[in-house]
Amino acid sequence: MSGAKFLDLNAPLPDELVPFKGKLGPNFNEVRRKVVSFAVEECIPMLPRYRQEFEELRQKQQDPLLTPQPPCFKELQQKAKDRGLWNFFLFGGGGLSNLEYAPIAEILGAVPLVNAAMNCSAPDTGNMEVIHKFGTPDQKRRFLEPLMNGEIRSAYAMTEPGVASSDATNISTRIEADGDDYIINGHKWWISGAIRPECKLLVVMGKSKFDGPRHRQQTMVLVPKDTPGVKIVRALSVFGHRHDHAEIIFDNVRVPKTNILLGEGRGFEISQARLGPGRIHHCMRTIGSAEIALESIVHRAHSRKAFGKLLKDHQAIHQVVAEARIEITQIRMLCYLAATMADEYGFKAARKYIAMIKYAAPKAALKIVDEAIQVHGAHGVSQDSGLSALYTNLRTLRVADGPDIVHLQTVSKMEINKQVSATGRRMSGENKNIVKYNKFEHVPEISYAKLAPHLQSKV
Numbered sequence: 001m002s003g004a005k006f007l008d009l010n011a012p013l014p015d016e017l018v019p020f021k022g023k024l025g026p027n028f029n030e031v032r033r034k035v036v037s038f039a040v041e042e043c044i045p046m047l048p049r050y051r052q053e054f055e056e057l058r059q060k061q062q063d064p065l066l067t068p069q070p071p072c073f074k075e076l077q078q079k080a081k082d083r084g085l086w087n088f089f090l091f092g093g094g095g096l097s098n099l100e101y102a103p104i105a106e107i108l109g110a111v112p113l114v115n116a117a118m119n120c121s122a123p124d125t126g127n128m129e130v131i132h133k134f135g136t137p138d139q140k141r142r143f144l145e146p147l148m149n150g151e152i153r154s155a156y157a158m159t160e161p162g163v164a165s166s167d168a169t170n171i172s173t174r175i176e177a178d179g180d181d182y183i184i185n186g187h188k189w190w191i192s193g194a195i196r197p198e199c200k201l202l203v204v205m206g207k208s209k210f211d212g213p214r215h216r217q218q219t220m221v222l223v224p225k226d227t228p229g230v231k232i233v234r235a236l237s238v239f240g241h242r243h244d245h246a247e248i249i250f251d252n253v254r255v256p257k258t259n260i261l262l263g264e265g266r267g268f269e270i271s272q273a274r275l276g277p278g279r280i281h282h283c284m285r286t287i288g289s290a291e292i293a294l295e296s297i298v299h300r301a302h303s304r305k306a307f308g309k310l311l312k313d314h315q316a317i318h319q320v321v322a323e324a325r326i327e328i329t330q331i332r333m334l335c336y337l338a339a340t341m342a343d344e345y346g347f348k349a350a351r352k353y354i355a356m357i358k359y360a361a362p363k364a365a366l367k368i369v370d371e372a373i374q375v376h377g378a379h380g381v382s383q384d385s386g387l388s389a390l391y392t393n394l395r396t397l398r399v400a401d402g403p404d405i406v407h408l409q410t411v412s413k414m415e416i417n418k419q420v421s422a423t424g425r426r427m428s429g430e431n432k433n434i435v436k437y438n439k440f441e442h443v444p445e446i447s448y449a450k451l452a453p454h455l456q457s458k459v
């Protein structure tokens with residue numbers, strides 16, 4: 001891809017795909033070209049009109065957060081349908097593998113509106129996948145069809161302010177049977193999109209059992225947003241700006257038992273499935289965001305003069321650009337590896353690589369955006385630059401997509417015992433005088449017999 005712009009219609013494939021070339025199917029190039037054309041020919045030119053129409057509607061609204069999508073967005077959705085790109089995420093973009101989806105998702109992360117216009121926005125995608133996989137025919141008719149037609153939107157309600165929600169077994173919302181109904185009582189927050197007028201459905205995770213195995217207590221139910229007892233308390237702010245994430249009280253909310261997904265105590269099972277391919281879509285899009293942040297650095301370097309010369313002629317900028325390119329290459333390779341592992345061995349087996357990229361991608365992209373803001377000076381934090389919004393998105397992703405530490409733990413758990421070895425012990429070396437003079441309390445010897453029986457004879 002050297003020398004070519006990321007979003008050119010004729011941009012070659014990322015160099016990082018070269019090692020994986022043999023795994024790309026016959027449809028891949030055509031599908032990728034279709035998405036790039038849609039982004040370049042329809043979405044980018046529509047952006048100024050979208051912003052203007054949205055602003056006009058916003059000014060008419062008492063609460064700006066209740067601004068509906070402007071009419072031109074419907075036009076864009078229709079264009080996505082006409083180009084065969086509607087619900088692109090389903091079945092990995094028309095039968096694409098996870099690896100094939102990755103470089104295409106980068107485009108979705110680089111151009112605003114593309115993802116939403118193709119009906120591929122979170123949390124709808126995850127919710128649609130769940131209802132598609134686990135919903136009854138009636139649930140599919142009532143909720144999945146309008147979601148897939150883009151007539152309504154949805155939200156996913158798991159996180160609670162009162163408990164550490166990175167551990168889903170802590171969730172305390174009660175979903176209790178009462179005759180033919182369930183009654184829901186709980187307090188949720190950060191429920192993305194629930195403020196939007198288009199959002200009509202909440203997929204709620206709670207507990208219907210409070211004892212027994214920790215992963216068999218959770219239950220998921222479908223709750224129409226206008227059900228009595230659903231109280232949207234407030235919209236939450238991100239870095240001081242009001243967003244469409246809702247804080248919600250469920251106060252004796254009654255839904256028919258037929259709204260349950262899969263069965264009582266099976267919510268955790270669903271949430272695992274919910275995070276199938278969607279698990280790495282954020283990471284893939286993040287790489288696209290990093291790519292355009294780097295392009296903004298290069299643009300600024302060619303157009304801004306300081307201390308008598310263009311920024312591009314200052315040595316310090318070269319380091320920023322080179323480091324950004326290296327970081328993008330690293331996360332892209334890791335992302336393609338995670339996607340390939342998922343394709344070859346399934347998501348469970350690919351868990352370690354998925355956790356790695358979920359940790360690494362937003363962190364690296366955030367650093368690049370941070371450098372881009374620095375290179376743009378005050379302009380970079382202003383509303384005239386897209387960088388401040390990009391920074392906000394990536395920073396929140398490091399919590400919203402599971403805190404960094406949770407992904408690190410997934411990786412470390414698989415390393416910490418596996419890597420106990422005689423080689424490690426030899427490399428560490430030891431000070432024999434510690435035992436000889438016996439002035440310190442001793443840490444017990446590692447039990448190689450238990451941790452690495454295969455190496456015991458060599459210790």
Ligand SMILES: Cc1cc2nc3c(=O)[nH]c(=O)nc-3n(C[C@H](O)[C@H](O)[C@H](O)COP(=O)(O)OP(=O)(O)OC[C@H]3O[C@@H](n4cnc5c(N)ncnc54)[C@H](O)[C@@H]3O)c2cc1C
Nearest residue numbers: 156157158159163164165166190191192396399400403405
């Ligand atoms: C912008 C945004 C959008 C979101 N959208 C949604 C949504 O649509 N639906 C929804 O249900 N939720 C949503 N969330 C919530 C998000 O999923 C949670 O914030 C996340 O899972 C973390 O839960 P928590 O906030 O309770 O943090 P906690 O679980 O309290 O964790 C906070 C911190 O505690 C520390 N910590 C936690 N565990 C460990 C550990 N094992 N070891 C060491 N330290 C640890 C870490 O520093 C961690 O970052 C969103 C959040 C944001 C910011």
